[in-house]
Amino acid sequence: MAILPIIETPDPRLRTISTPVEAIDADLQRLIDDMFDTMYDAPGIGLAAIQVGVPKRVLVIDLQEPDQESGEAIRNPTVFINPQILEGSEEHSVYQEGCLSVPDQYAEVERPATVRASWMDRNGVIHEEQLSGLLATCLQHEMDHLEGILFIDHLSRLKRDMLLKKLTKARKDNAKAA
Numbered sequence: 583m584a585i586l587p588i589i590e591t592p593d594p595r596l597r598t599i600s601t602p603v604e605a606i607d608a609d610l611q612r613l614i615d616d617m618f619d620t621m622y623d624a625p626g627i628g629l630a631a632i633q634v635g636v637p638k639r640v641l642v643i644d645l646q647e648p649d650q651e652s653g654e655a656i657r658n659p660t661v662f663i664n665p666q667i668l669e670g671s672e673e674h675s676v677y678q679e680g681c682l683s684v685p686d687q688y689a690e691v692e693r694p695a696t697v698r699a700s701w702m703d704r705n706g707v708i709h710e711e712q713l714s715g716l717l718a719t720c721l722q723h724e725m726d727h728l729e730g731i732l733f734i735d736h737l738s739r740l741k742r743d744m745l746l747k748k749l750t751k752a753r754k755d756n757a758k759a760a
């Protein structure tokens with residue numbers, strides 16, 4: 583188990599189109615475990631393999647929603663291998679999104695509110711489900727990574743440029759403080 587370094591924009595590797603997984607072998611199982619460690623450590627609610635430099639169609643998601651009674655985050659680690667979106671709803675919803683590869687920057691993104699998706703789990707079992715809410719948004723955000731797309735690509739040029747400027751400034755300030 584290992585925490586892997588997360589690649590940040592403008593690293594060109596984030597623009598790679600990831601290729602389908604052909605075998606669920608020990609190497610892939612280790613990658614999945616390391617991706618969960620990396621996601622929980624960050625912390626984040628999702629992570630695509632390309633964010634740790636591996637151009638394979640694998641992503642992990644755990645919304646870690648708080649338990650109604652204790653308020654503690656309940657873990658529900660889910661891995662999506664070779665995921666596909668079969669259909670997106672006409673209805674759209676807007677979420678404030680962030681990305682571990684665009685650190686500490688947030689913006690509203692509009693996407694289909696529900697999606698019908700299929701994927702393989704780590705045992706090779708195929709799933710097909712209708713997903714909604716934050717899970718639907720997160721899956722679409724992660725699947726964008728598999729195509730080399732970042733959430734900032736969904737913004738207007740003006741908003742994207744402003745956000746990237748803030749990121750550059752934050753990095754400079756951090757470098758000074760360090």
Ligand code: GNR
Pocket residue numbers: 625626627628629630633677678679680681682683719720723724727
């Ligand atoms: O941690 C994350 N939070 C998040 C919030 C709203 C929509 C998408 C996300 S995914 C993000 C982690 C990440 O960068 N995954 O690629």
Ligand code: NI
Pocket residue numbers: 680681682683723727
């Ligand atoms: Ni992301």
